[in-house]
Every structure is written in structure tokens, then in C-alpha cells.
Amino acid sequence: MSWYGKGLRFRCTQCSHCCTGQEGYVWLSPRDQESIARHLGLAHDAFVKRYVRLVGRLFALVDKPGGDCIFLTEDKRCAIHPVKPRQCLTFPFWPRIVETPASWDEIAEACPGAGTGPIYSAAEIDRALDRDTPREELWKLMSKP
């Protein structure tokens, strides 16, 4: 059994901290790129030219000067919320964050929603971690009342 066998609590306070600052990348899968481009009404090439950067062999969103996400609005909302990248949708249930109690405690210091709110069972966390879990299921999962 994983160390989080009794589950972990999470509820996003919408503080936007994880969308700001210079650390980290918002990685984009081909599916993420396709969905966001369609949502914005852009052709794939136009979307890539404006919003995507190559980091090594991976694709990520460009940042605003200062490091905030390009899609973080003035009022600290996500401009592409319905199609936000899978990485954003599943935060904080990422492999490196739920790897150990220490890595979870570390993120809980930066994310006020981690450790509060409803309990996500180990099975639910594992579904969030599974790259094959359909987005529709992830939306329901991550919108737990």
C-alpha cells in the first residue's frame, strides 16, 4: 500500500500561487495543445507560435515576463479553465508530489489547498496520477465538493 493509503485532503482555494512565479513549466501534451488551440479558435501553428516553447524535446506554455503563466488573467483566473492542461487539472496529485510524505508536506507549504478540504482516497489519487484516465473523469474527480 502507498503511504497515502488513508487518502489526502485537497481543495483548491484559487489563490493562483501555482500559476505564478518563475519556477516550473506547464507541460503540454499534443492533446492539450489541440484542445487549447480549438478553444482559442486558433490553427495549431498559430497557437504554437504564440503560446508554446520547446524545452529540450518537450513542449511547454510560454510565461509572461516575471514568470506568471501566459493564461493567468489580471484577476488571477485561468483564461483557458475549461481546457487547461492536464498537468494543471491534476495538481497537486503529481508523481513527484505524492512520492513521499515529505514531498507532500513540502507542496502543502506552497499550496494552501493541500491538506484541507475533502479526502481523496488512494484509489482516486491513483486515478489522477494515471496518464490514461480520461479528462472527463479527472474533471469530476478534481471538482470534489
Ligand code: SF4
Ligand atoms: S496553489 Fe493550490 S490552492 Fe492555490 S490555486 Fe494552486 S492548487 Fe489552488
Ligand code: SF4
Ligand atoms: S494554464 Fe491556467 S491553471 Fe494552468 S498554470 Fe496557466 S493559468 Fe494556471
